[in-house]
Amino acid sequence: MTPLVVIVGFLGSGKTTFLKSLLPELKSQGVAPKVIINDYQNAGVDAEQLRAFTEEIRAISGDCVCCGSREELVSSLESFQHTPGSIAVVETNGTTDAEQLIEMLSLEPGLEKFTLPIQISLIDGKRWQKRFWHNALEREQARTAAHVVISRQDVVDAKRVEEVKESLREHKVRGQISDVATVAAELARVVARASIVSARLVEKAGCGCDHDHCEHEGHSHHHHQDSHFSSIELALPELVKKSDFSAFLRGLPDEVIRAKGLVRFIEEPEEFFVFQKVDRFEEPQFFSVGKEPTVRVPLALFIGPEIPEDRLRDGISRFSES
Ligand SMILES: Nc1nc2c(ncn2[C@@H]2O[C@H](COP(=O)(O)OP(=O)(O)OP(=O)(O)O)[C@@H](O)[C@H]2O)c(=O)[nH]1
Known part of the structure; x- marks a missing residue:
């Protein structure tokens, strides 16, 4: 598997500058970074700044990678050459909705050769939470990060750096506060471990399972230690009562920010439905996918910063009994 790293940070927070330091560090540790840059207007400008530091760089201009340029990003990643020691680094534009x-990157079926994304957020030490109506976006961009890097420490005093750290804690930004050297060392470790996982998967080929969810290993938990996001796939009963299942989705723990899957209802046993739950305020939605979809096993996929597996299993077993 190839580690997938996503660099997020408000406009001008220092993402490209950080990469200028990170890429040589990674190279010196034997890692081969390949970079994809998304930016408004002309991503080639940032790409140009980084060309000297990486063997491969692609630029995606236009809308945000999590919405408008999504297909371009996915197809760029799908054509990624998974050579040993490589790592994919995506620099997002300054207003990306990180979550x-x-x-999207965690669920995209064509990206199964990548690990779950490891998010690194750049925090502008000078401007953090001084952006008025953009403060919320700035906080959101940091909330899901595995690593938080505070930039512009050279132009603020130590007191301000401490204030920023304290504010990050207050806003429940749980990523590790890191610098270039720490991030590079961590990513080198992830690359080494990912290549061991790939080797093991090759050895196990033939057991007939989807290896990210291989039942023979006794787990169906697609979890990445280096990311604050994890996902879990749980089997659902063959048939469920629609009202009970809807109540279960409405009452999902706050940690689950997204749920989706396939379900069949006692009321319409012939039909399969895809269910979607976006956040805790929105009602669950069901879309019929007919009598013979490609996947015919009722299942639920949950994604969030922390997955309360026991509570989810418990919830499923309770509505199964009703
Ligand atoms: N003094 C100082 N300047 C910095 C630091 N990081 C970035 N800058 C400057 O801030 C400006 C923007 O930095 P970039 O690295 O281009 O920021 P970015 O997040 O990639 O910008 P966008 O892609 O436009 O969102 C540049 O002029 C950098 O030189 C830092 O740690 N210290």
Whole structure:
């Protein structure tokens, strides 16, 4: 598997500058970074700044990668050459909805050769939470990060750096506060481990399972230690009562930010339905996919910063009994 790294941060927070330091560090540790840059207007400008530091760089101009340029990003990643020691680094534009992007990259079926995304957020030490109506977006961009890097420490005093750290804690930004060297060392470790996982998967080929969810290993938990996002796939009963299942989705724990899957109802046993639950305020939605969809096993996929597996299993077993 190839590690997938996503660099997020408000407009001008220092993403490209950070990459200028990170890429040589990675190279010196034997990692081969390949970069995809998304930016408004001309991503080639940032790409140009980084060309000297990486063997491969692609630029995606236009809308945000989590919405408008989504297909371009996915097809860029699908054509990624998974050579040993490589790592994919996506620099997002300054207004990216990190949660939406991470969710999309985690669920995209064509990207199974990548690990779940590891998000690194750049925090402008000078401007953090001084952006008025953009403060919320700035916080959101940091919330799901595995690593938080505070930029412009050279132009603020130590007191301000401490204030920013304290504010990050207050806003429940749980990523590790890191610098270039820490991030590079961590990513080198992830690359080494990912290549061991790939080797093991090759050895196990032939057991007939989807290896990310291989039942023979006794788990169906697609979890990545290096990311604050994890996902889990749980089997659902063959048939469920629609009202009970809807109540279960409405009452999902706050940690689950997204749920989707396939379900069959006692009321219409011939039909399969895809269910979608976006956040805790929106009602669950059901879309018929007919009598013979490609996947014919009722299942639920949950994604969030922390997955309360026991509570989810418990919830499923309770409505199964009713
Ligand atoms: N003094 C100082 N300047 C910085 C630092 N990081 C970035 N800058 C400057 O801030 C400006 C924007 O930095 P970039 O690295 O281009 O920021 P970005 O997040 O990639 O910008 P967008 O892609 O437009 O969102 C540049 O002029 C950088 O030189 C830092 O740690 N210290």
